[in-house]
Amino acid sequence: MKKKLFTLAAAAGLLLTACGTDTSAGTPASSGGSSAGGTTTETGEYQLNTLNIIVDGTLTATVDAGQAEFVKQWEEAVSARIGHPIKLNITQLDHSDYSGTVSRTLTTGKPGDAGYPDALIMSASMLRQYQTTGLLWNLANAYDNAEFQKRVTLPQVNLNLRTADGAQYGFAPTYGNGCVTYIKKGWLDAVGKTVDDIKTFDDYYAVLKAFKENDPDGDGANKTYGVIAAGFAKLDEAPYINYMPEFWQGAYPSFYPGKDGKWVDGFTEQATIDALARLNKAYKDGIIDPDTEEAGTKQAREKFFSNDQSTSEGVFTYWAGTWLRTLTDNMQKNEVKNKDGELESLVQLPPIKEIKDTVGGYINREAPVWVITDDGDGNDAREQAIFDALFDTMLDGDVVQTLWTYGAKGVHWSTDAEEFTLNAGTDKEDKKSYAAGEFHLRPNPNDPNSLWKKNHLDSVLVIAPLTNGFVDNDPLIQEGNEFFTKNCVDAYPAASSPTFSEREADLSEAKKGLMNKAVVGEITPEDAVKQYIDQFGSVSETILSELNAN
Amino acid sequence: MSTNKASNGTQETTWVAPKKTLWDRMKPYTGFYLMFLPVFIFVLIVYYWPMLGVRYAFYSYKLRDIHWVGLANFAKLFSEKEFWMAFQNTLILSIVKLLLNTFVAVLISIFLNEMVNLFCKKFVQTVIYLPHFMSWAVVAAIFTLFLSTSSTGFVNETLKSWGWIEQSIDFLHTKALWRPIFYMIDLWKETGWGTVIFFATLSGIDPGLYEAAEIDGATRLQKIWYVTVPALSNTVIIVLILNLAKVLNIFEPVFVLYNTRVLEVSDVISTYIYRKTFLTAIPDYGYTTAVGLFKSLVGMVLMLASDYASKRIRGRGIM
Numbered sequence: 001m002k003k004k005l006f007t008l009a010a011a012a013g014l015l016l017t018a019c020g021t022d023t024s025a026g027t028p029a030s031s032g033g034s035s036a037g038g039t040t041t042e043t044g045e046y047q048l049n050t051l052n053i054i055v056d057g058t059l060t061a062t063v064d065a066g067q068a069e070f071v072k073q074w075e076e077a078v079s080a081r082i083g084h085p086i087k088l089n090i091t092q093l094d095h096s097d098y099s100g101t102v103s104r105t106l107t108t109g110k111p112g113d114a115g116y117p118d119a120l121i122m123s124a125s126m127l128r129q130y131q132t133t134g135l136l137w138n139l140a141n142a143y144d145n146a147e148f149q150k151r152v153t154l155p156q157v158n159l160n161l162r163t164a165d166g167a168q169y170g171f172a173p174t175y176g177n178g179c180v181t182y183i184k185k186g187w188l189d190a191v192g193k194t195v196d197d198i199k200t201f202d203d204y205y206a207v208l209k210a211f212k213e214n215d216p217d218g219d220g221a222n223k224t225y226g227v228i229a230a231g232f233a234k235l236d237e238a239p240y241i242n243y244m245p246e247f248w249q250g251a252y253p254s255f256y257p258g259k260d261g262k263w264v265d266g267f268t269e270q271a272t273i274d275a276l277a278r279l280n281k282a283y284k285d286g287i288i289d290p291d292t293e294e295a296g297t298k299q300a301r302e303k304f305f306s307n308d309q310s311t312s313e314g315v316f317t318y319w320a321g322t323w324l325r326t327l328t329d330n331m332q333k334n335e336v337k338n339k340d341g342e343l344e345s346l347v348q349l350p351p352i353k354e355i356k357d358t359v360g361g362y363i364n365r366e367a368p369v370w371v372i373t374d375d376g377d378g379n380d381a382r383e384q385a386i387f388d389a390l391f392d393t394m395l396d397g398d399v400v401q402t403l404w405t406y407g408a409k410g411v412h413w414s415t416d417a418e419e420f421t422l423n424a425g426t427d428k429e430d431k432k433s434y435a436a437g438e439f440h441l442r443p444n445p446n447d448p449n450s451l452w453k454k455n456h457l458d459s460v461l462v463i464a465p466l467t468n469g470f471v472d473n474d475p476l477i478q479e480g481n482e483f484f485t486k487n488c489v490d491a492y493p494a495a496s497s498p499t500f501s502e503r504e505a506d507l508s509e510a511k512k513g514l515m516n517k518a519v520v521g522e523i524t525p526e527d528a529v530k531q532y533i534d535q536f537g538s539v540s541e542t543i544l545s546e547l548n549a550n
Numbered sequence: 551m552s553t554n555k556a557s558n559g560t561q562e563t564t565w566v567a568p569k570k571t572l573w574d575r576m577k578p579y580t581g582f583y584l585m586f587l588p589v590f591i592f593v594l595i596v597y598y599w600p601m602l603g604v605r606y607a608f609y610s611y612k613l614r615d616i617h618w619v620g621l622a623n624f625a626k627l628f629s630e631k632e633f634w635m636a637f638q639n640t641l642i643l644s645i646v647k648l649l650l651n652t653f654v655a656v657l658i659s660i661f662l663n664e665m666v667n668l669f670c671k672k673f674v675q676t677v678i679y680l681p682h683f684m685s686w687a688v689v690a691a692i693f694t695l696f697l698s699t700s701s702t703g704f705v706n707e708t709l710k711s712w713g714w715i716e717q718s719i720d721f722l723h724t725k726a727l728w729r730p731i732f733y734m735i736d737l738w739k740e741t742g743w744g745t746v747i748f749f750a751t752l753s754g755i756d757p758g759l760y761e762a763a764e765i766d767g768a769t770r771l772q773k774i775w776y777v778t779v780p781a782l783s784n785t786v787i788i789v790l791i792l793n794l795a796k797v798l799n800i801f802e803p804v805f806v807l808y809n810t811r812v813l814e815v816s817d818v819i820s821t822y823i824y825r826k827t828f829l830t831a832i833p834d835y836g837y838t839t840a841v842g843l844f845k846s847l848v849g850m851v852l853m854l855a856s857d858y859a860s861k862r863i864r865g866r867g868i869m
Contacts, residue, residue: 100828107613107835129831133613223701236829290699293723294809311701505830513810520720522811 046381057095124366128496170369186338226287276525320484678742690806
């Protein structure tokens, strides 16, 4: 026993000794004007030789889908532009835990470390949380002096990112985009309705009910649902309500600036109680698929376009533009057919009266941004070099912007004369033929039976359009983008305060639990809000006082 | 060399070997120590070096802002209602799970032992072992689909078609049902594997004991009660003791099956740490390290208690 006690004491001593060790990791590291990715030339200029970036799933040219060729062509084009060779290292993180992995990377590393990013993608919410930490570079001057400025058609997107003192820590190459409500046309036909019949929430509700009760898939059983979404609301990601806008209407279950510009906590408002009551009624009536409660976006959309429509749904609110094409393609790939045996298609629902032109409607979310990490040495040479190599070329209107928009030449797109056949040997066989010089997208490397759609930038959403005339003329995508642009409203700015950053996860988890309980009828909507105030009232007040003090 | 006074009063000289130094004792086994050295270094680097990170339990550690806060993280921890809820759930879920699994595994082992048909016995063994090799993520996906309240949920739709229920039962989202369902799923997955050790013990029982019992006129049930069960009891106690030390480590089965509506009965320390660390935009690693350290200290107490219990029961410890 004595030996064991001695061992324990020794271990404790070891730990305590460790407690007294250097904590230099606690101070932002300085790389002395150069990181592992750059050198200083004889003339004293900083030269960026390697660029490490972290991206999420929005870079669709993944490792399995031609990323190597994308990188090769980017390196060639950018090396020629900046006058010296540069190497691009891409770390593509899992989309679902992106913010968590970024947090850990930025916590444990410093500029110059292998794996530490020079630049990375952040959501608007992440940007608000990180921009006060000193880890990001203020790129306002670089943005103002960028070569692409003369081509920018949507300057407000980036000006909206500026802080009160004029600093800008993120660069948004596109505007945010958002979700619109899609309805299966065959199901509408089956219940004797058209999209023009749906003007109000009551009309919308009646259609959802018909989808539940009137056997829209024609299988003789009433196992279908009106609507599915990835959660009754996505309370951990702004703009929270975009997957079920018709139910949330004017409610916004988080902090937002009210009409007088003063921040309020939307979850405590009557509008939230009303929204929860609407959701509760729909849940009780069986028109919301119960899988909505736990479904992620992948599960929700796969159930929507599943080849088994007997337990599917008629309505799904999802991203506009390219996703209209993707959802349609997937339904057709799964041979989803209407009652007459024709391939199913989608119609877009114009905003109902209750949400039209309000921030409860089709919300144009705050744009995701690119940021540059600051090495904290007080010298901007490294950061400016990253801006020049990555951001300035990203919107060059020509070769590099095409890479970010459509992917690698010869892999994802081409201007060569060529012919290929999609779905060869099936009843959906589609022969494509292109003349020399004609820009066209090529078969998707991951799915040779469908066309490649886009890479990271959406050509329609970009703030400075391509100047080389390369346009993907997919009419369905164009229709989707035009529909969204016509019907969208800008999202509220994401909240940012020290207490909000610290307690956001607790708040969203508690609100999610209360919301789910209210929707399924375990508690009333009034009790949900009351319990939230009882539990987090003081936290909410602290956050509001911090937000309104700014 | 030392001098002692003998019983007859004369001085007696006896030879006592000088105490060997550590090096002298190691020298004959130099080769073995050299072979062990890489393993020792590996263990130090892989197991002990990361442990130095526990010092951050006494720091605030957000992004690269790290500063000493003393016991503040522990003060916060002990004042958090959710932490104590998670602590209580950890003990309840782990201990009930352990007792249930052990009891059912013993029961199944005895039944299998009594099974005469060898093919049948092997078949049943294989069937009950298989779920153990499925990952918890797959098991959770299967049961979530199986128990769903949506029209794809097999159990609810079957019960409805039989007219037993009118409304679907939300098995995995109802507080009163979550724990029983959790135990059931865990039993389904792990009990078969748990029988291995008991079955091995049963195979080692001297057949002579059964023959003697039979000669004494014991019935089949009496043979189980008076021969099989006593033979198993020592193994049962060892299994319980060994697992007791690990009860705080429960994570994966809870993580894949819990949800916000049943957090009050399902959240355990590991899931609490996970949420605070990985679902917070800018987490305080100091706080979550403090939670982890507290968990380790409680685990160590349980380990020492198990060691003590093992010594009392088996005559030797587990450490």
